[in-house]
Amino acid sequence: MRRAHPFTSGAIALALIVLALLVPAPRGTVTLYLLICLGAWFAGAGRAVWLGLLVMAPLWLLLLVMHGVLGEAPRFALPWGGSLSVSGSAWALAQGSRLGAIVTASLTFATVFDPHRFLQAAVERRWPWSATFLLVATLDAAERFGDQARRLREAQRTRGLRVRGSLRLRARAIPALVFPLLLASLTEADDRALALESRGLTHHGVRTAIDPPADTALDRVVRWSLLALVVGVVIWRAVS
Amino acid sequence: MSPRLFALVPAAVAINLVVGRVANELALPVYLDTLGTMLVAVLTGLPGGALVGTVSQLFAGMLSGYQWLPFVVIQWLIALLAAVAANRGGFATPLRSAGWGVACGILCGLISAVISFALFRGVTAGGVTAIGTLLRGLGLPLSTAVTAASLVTDILDKTVAFVVVGGLLRALPKRILGRFPVASRAVGR
Numbered sequence: 001m002r003r004a005h006p007f008t009s010g011a012i013a014l015a016l017i018v019l020a021l022l023v024p025a026p027r028g029t030v031t032l033y034l035l036i037c038l039g040a041w042f043a044g045a046g047r048a049v050w051l052g053l054l055v056m057a058p059l060w061l062l063l064l065v066m067h068g069v070l071g072e073a074p075r076f077a078l079p080w081g082g083s084l085s086v087s088g089s090a091w092a093l094a095q096g097s098r099l100g101a102i103v104t105a106s107l108t109f110a111t112v113f114d115p116h117r118f119l120q121a122a123v124e125r126r127w128p129w130s131a132t133f134l135l136v137a138t139l140d141a142a143e144r145f146g147d148q149a150r151r152l153r154e155a156q157r158t159r160g161l162r163v164r165g166s167l168r169l170r171a172r173a174i175p176a177l178v179f180p181l182l183l184a185s186l187t188e189a190d191d192r193a194l195a196l197e198s199r200g201l202t203h204h205g206v207r208t209a210i211d212p213p214a215d216t217a218l219d220r221v222v223r224w225s226l227l228a229l230v231v232g233v234v235i236w237r238a239v240s
Numbered sequence: 241m242s243p244r245l246f247a248l249v250p251a252a253v254a255i256n257l258v259v260g261r262v263a264n265e266l267a268l269p270v271y272l273d274t275l276g277t278m279l280v281a282v283l284t285g286l287p288g289g290a291l292v293g294t295v296s297q298l299f300a301g302m303l304s305g306y307q308w309l310p311f312v313v314i315q316w317l318i319a320l321l322a323a324v325a326a327n328r329g330g331f332a333t334p335l336r337s338a339g340w341g342v343a344c345g346i347l348c349g350l351i352s353a354v355i356s357f358a359l360f361r362g363v364t365a366g367g368v369t370a371i372g373t374l375l376r377g378l379g380l381p382l383s384t385a386v387t388a389a390s391l392v393t394d395i396l397d398k399t400v401a402f403v404v405v406g407g408l409l410r411a412l413p414k415r416i417l418g419r420f421p422v423a424s425r426a427v428g429r
Contacts, residue, residue: 017306055304062369066362070376091361103305110302130241134249138295141254149258163266170266174404177262178272182279182408185251186416192247201243 002044005219006118007125013109015226020101022233025094033101040108048111052104059099063092115139117213124212133201145181152180244419245280245288249295252276256296257303269367270397273300274318278405281322282331283420289319308364310355314348318398321347322405325426331406332428341402345395353390362386368393 016036023032037049071088078084115136122132153163156176162169163177196202253276260273277296281289293315301309325331325340356364362372362382372389376382409417409427417424 052305059363059369062373063363066369066373066376066382070373095360095363099305099307102307106301106305107303113302130246133246134295137246137250138253138299141250142257142299145251145254145258146261149262153262167268170268173266174263174268174272174400175407177266178259178275178404179408179411181255181258182275182405183412185248185255185276185279186283186412189244189247189251190419193243196246197243201246202241 002112002114004222005213005215006114006121007215008219008222009109009112011223011226013105015230016105017102018230019233020098020105022230022237024237026090026097029094029097029101033097033104036101036104036108040104040111043108043112045108045111048107049104051107051111052100055103055107056096056100060092060096063096064089067092120209120212121215123207124209126206129201129207145185148184149177149181152177245284245291248280248284249288249292252280252292253296253299255279256292257299269393270400271365271367271393272397272401272404274315274398275401275405277315277318278322278401279408281319282326282405282409282426283423285422286319286323289322290316293319307360310359311352311364313355314352317348317351318344322402323422325402326422327425329425329428331402331409331426334403334406337402337406338399341399342395344402345398346391348398349391349394350387352394353387356390357383357386362389 016032020029020032023029037052040046040048067088068084069082071085071091074086075083076086076089119132119136123129156173157163161173161176163173164170255276256273259275260271263270263272273296274293277289277293280292294312297309297312297315301307321340321344325337325344329336330340331337356362356368362376362385363369368389371392372385375385375388380388406427409423412423414429417427417429
């Protein structure tokens with residue numbers, strides 16, 4: 001999946017998310033979720049499956065409590081005691097598997113996404129440069145500001161800032177940790193704006209991709225097949 | 241789009257993502273994941289803020305799933321209210337910032353309750369759903385529990401966020417603030 005054209009991995013993720021919303025629950029959504037987990041595992045994105053489980057675990061628990069335990073009657077008895085709502089449990093299973101499928105598909109896409117290859121592919125296809133730039137620059141900024149936040153936290157802690165303890169103590173840490181980040185975003189904006197302008201960011205012209213990823217026949221077949229599959233499922237759900 | 245906005249938008253989206261993580265690490269009952277949206281809306285106006293909100297929601301989807309995309313409406317609403325507050329000097333004092341924050345929290349809480357109830361039957365992010373579950377356990381109907389939980393968390397979150405953005409704007413040197421005419425009006429200079 002990492003070797004596929006960037007648009008192909010995006011198309012797979014998008015199609016899986018749409019399918020998760022379309023297929024009948026819970027049978028369809030549970031099957032789709034398991035297939036996505038297997039697919040991600042075999043595609044070398046097993047980390048996305050684990051991350052998906054971490055993201056979904058609290059949601060599954062809350063779904064079970066909110067709709068299964070606290071749901072409306074009629075209820076069914078559990079073998080070890082207690083009871084669950086019939087309709088609430090069905091909803092919890094349907095929604096839990098649907099969200100699991102969407103989360104795992106999204107995280108798998110994030111795991112295999114390569115900003116450089118995407119940028120080259122978008123330039124080659126003559127996508128709007130501003131949108132492409134925003135995507136790649138944001139990924140870069142998120143990493144940079146993440147590092148800066150970590151350094152700030154350590155620096156402020158050596159100056160005596162307390163990030164544990166009562167709610168009041170923790171709330172008082174916000175300005176010390178957040179203000180420098182906000183200030184940095186403003187002060188660097190001007191420098192970057194100048195650099196972007198001098199590099200022709202606002203210039204309207206055709207850009208050349210230096211190293212565009214190969215868009216093979218297999219990539220195109222996969223993308224068109226996914227489109228056909230989604231359209232087919234839409235028609236099936238509309239008539240059934 | 242101006243080069244300055246081009247440079248500001250990625251930084252503001254990163255602020256949304258990173259500060260949200262900082263608030264989470266501090267185990268605070270607020271999200272603070274809209275500070276970048278508010279800041280750009282105050283500095284450059286509604287379109288910039290709405291753009292930051294949209295891109296932030298798309299990136300958050302990459303990290304936690306695209307099921308929360310419908311909540312992009314909340315980001316747009318925050319950008320709108322921050323821009324209106326800026327035009328009316330809503331960040332001139334901490335009290336005024338807090339007042340606009342409460343108003344924003346009420347509106348955002350009501351709309352996110354509708355989205356949460358209609359699409360997710362009340363089970364969305366951890367904190368707000370935990371409060372909703374608690375209220376449901378106390379015997380409140382699902383719709384009431386979801387609305388109350390959304391209102392409580394959003395009012396707190398948006399009030400803190402408006403106060404933080406207001407504090408930053410008032411602390412900015414005139415040299416930086418002068419580059420953004422709306423921001424000068426926002427703090428009454």
